[in-house]
Amino acid sequence: MVHLTLSNVQRAENLLSDLLGPDMRSVTPYLKPYFLTSFGSFLRMDYGTGHEASFAIFLLCLTLIRFLEPTPDEERDMVLTVFVRYLQLCWKLQDVYKLEPAGSHGVWGLDDYSFLGYIFGSGQLRDQSEIPVSAILYPPLPLDNLYYMSIMxxxxxxHGPFHEHSSQLHSIAVGVPNWGKVNTGLFKMYEAEVLGKRVVVQHIPLGGLIEWDVKTCSSHVYPSNDAVHVPVSAGTRAPWASATLSPRQ
Incomplete structure (x- = not known):
């Protein structure tokens, strides 16, 4: 996880306290661990889906305390504004600090560093029947959704042939008939390959705002007994689906 210094911890605490204001400042200790572990490890010099998941939980916690409201407009902004800015910042950190992938599956993984951009982006495209999934094989792609941004x-x-260095993404492009199936499949893959992997989620702190539901977890079978179950409904509509992004600045 992030190599924490007293300066980092204090700056994060001050930032969150200023953001939340006096009425919500008491929840800062619960939010700080997720925020601090969202940007990669500067001890191991790596970044991966566990860090990305930590930021998603950070946004979830802000919603649970109603700093962010679970309304369609606000949830859309959480994805298309906040998460996009976060993703771009993490890309810059990876480039500047030469961060290695954390727990990468190599050519057999979806992406060396992240996952959620593909879920959100395929959700934006799931009703776009006129855009084939195979369109991602013909760059450059417009930066108007998160899937295309992640591919670019x-x-x-x-470098090199796309089907060699990104075989999973290539297989999806040539083998899945529409974006709705891509979106549903990626949700299931995220549950199994990220939330269901102990090596990914073992450092995410639980308790306080995010509780460990032993009964829920024990009633499902996972590759790891330490997985957190997140039910997925193929028919669930997200407020960010079908929305588009402004071109990256």
Whole structure:
């Protein structure tokens, strides 16, 4: 996780206290661990889906305390503004500090560093029947959704044939008939390959705002007994789905 110094911890605490204001300042100790572990490890010099998941939980906690409201407009902004800015910042950190992938599956993984951008982006595209999934094989792609942005990021950091260095993404492009199935499949893959992997989630702190539901977890079978179950409904509509992003500045 992040190599924490007293300066980092104090600056994060001050930042969160200023953000939350006096009425919500008491929850800062619960939010700080997720915030501090969202940007990669500067001890191991790596970044991965566990850090990305920590930021998603940070946003979830802000919603649980109603600093952010669970309304369609606000949830859309959480993804298309806040998460996009977070993703771009993490890309810059990876480039500047040469962060290694944390627990990468290599060519057999979806992406060396992140996952949620593909879920959000395929959600934006799931009703776009006129746009084939195979369109991602023909860059450059417009930066108007998170899936395309994530694919173009892959092209920035990897070289060579796409089907060799990103076989999972290539298989999805040539083998999945529509974006709705891509979106549903990625939710299931995220549950199994990120939330269901102890090596990914073992450092995420639980308690306080995020509780450990032993009964829920024990009633499902996972590759690891330490997985957190997140039910997925193929018919659930997210407020950010079908929305578009402004071009990256």
């Amino acid at each position: 990021r892959v092209h920035e950091v990897k």
